[in-house]
Amino acid sequence: PTVEYDLEAPFEIEYHDSIGSTNDRARELAAGGANDVAVLADEQTGGRGRLERAWRAPSGGVWLSVVCRPTIPLARASQYTLAAAVATATAAREAGVNAGIKWPNDVIVPVGDDGSYRKLAGILTEMEGETDRIEWLVVGIGVNANIDAADLPDEATSIAEEVGEIDRRRFVQRVLEVFDTYRNDLERVIPAWRDLALTLGQRVRVERDGETLVGVARNVTDTGALRVELEGGETVTITAGDCEHLRP
Ligand code: BTX
Numbered sequence: 444p445t446v447e448y449d450l451e452a453p454f455e456i457e458y459h460d461s462i463g464s465t466n467d468r469a470r471e472l473a474a475g476g477a478n479d480v481a482v483l484a485d486e487q488t489g490g491r492g493r494l495e496r497a498w499r500a501p502s503g504g505v506w507l508s509v510v511c512r513p514t515i516p517l518a519r520a521s522q523y524t525l526a527a528a529v530a531t532a533t534a535a536r537e538a539g540v541n542a543g544i545k546w547p548n549d550v551i552v553p554v555g556d557d558g559s560y561r562k563l564a565g566i567l568t569e570m571e572g573e574t575d576r577i578e579w580l581v582v583g584i585g586v587n588a589n590i591d592a593a594d595l596p597d598e599a600t601s602i603a604e605e606v607g608e609i610d611r612r613r614f615v616q617r618v619l620e621v622f623d624t625y626r627n628d629l630e631r632v633i634p635a636w637r638d639l640a641l642t643l644g645q646r647v648r649v650e651r652d653g654e655t656l657v658g659v660a661r662n663v664t665d666t667g668a669l670r671v672e673l674e675g676g677e678t679v680t681i682t683a684g685d686c687e688h689l690r691p
Pocket residue numbers: 463464465466467487489490491492493494496497498499500505506507508549562563564565566567583584585586587595596598599600
């Protein structure tokens with residue numbers, strides 16, 4: 444292995460130099476009954492984003508997927524995703540990166556003060572189970588760590604680009620520790636998320652039922668939905684999807 448991942452983390456780690464997607468491997472482990480296991484890779488050849496999008500994952504990144512089996516209803520699962528965003532942004536800030544969260548769970552670095560940003564990390568949560576009780580969750584965390592910006596999409600940045608190369612072992616350790624703290628104390632996730640959020644107060648563009656809406660992001664509900672005050676004054680709740688930050 445390129446890096447030694449013998450961590451004191453609350454998750455057992457399966458390490459790969461190269462793999463298709465850590466989420467795919469984690470799903471396999473989850474289907475086989477695994478719990479509190481994390482799959483970590485230096486490189487992914489078939490990294491996945493949300494909504495069938497591709498995720499570029501060259502060597503030097505932190506490509507991490509965590510398997511959990513919490514006894515929670517489906518509606519609470521988004522709190523695990525938000526907890527992963529909080530953990531990633533926290534670890535990045537501790538590494539000296541000026542990172543924050545764009546709703547729902549992109550970790551970004553602002554460029555200037557007009558709402559522009561570059562994407563540092565993304566989260567992809569997948570799950571199986573019933574509405575009233577999920578069976579397993581795979582929380583996939585992709586962080587552009589020790590990667591040259593030239594090897595990433597234009598709108599992306601990396602930790603190396605922002606502050607120089609980091610010790611990925613320590614970084615992963617922190618992400619897993621902070622994630623573990625919040626998943627054991629779900630009440631604290633939304634307040635922590637709000638503290639790191641760069642979306643609140645921003646002019647945003649969101650989609651709802653295929654309709655594009657523009658307004659100002661005002662708050663996040665207890666289940667992680669975004670409250671947007673539209674230009675006409677009406678406030679709408681967006682439960683899923685994307686949001687674009689617009690110039691004020
Ligand atoms: P997303 O759908 O929000 O973002 C995907 C979009 O982000 C792409 O369409 C592209 O524009 C842009 N993008 C692609 N690669 C990168 C990158 N390296 N950095 C910044 N922007 C990029 C976000 O999806 C969720 C990504 C989760 C990735 C992790 S890695 C570990 C795990 N395994 C796996 O296959 N996926 C997850």
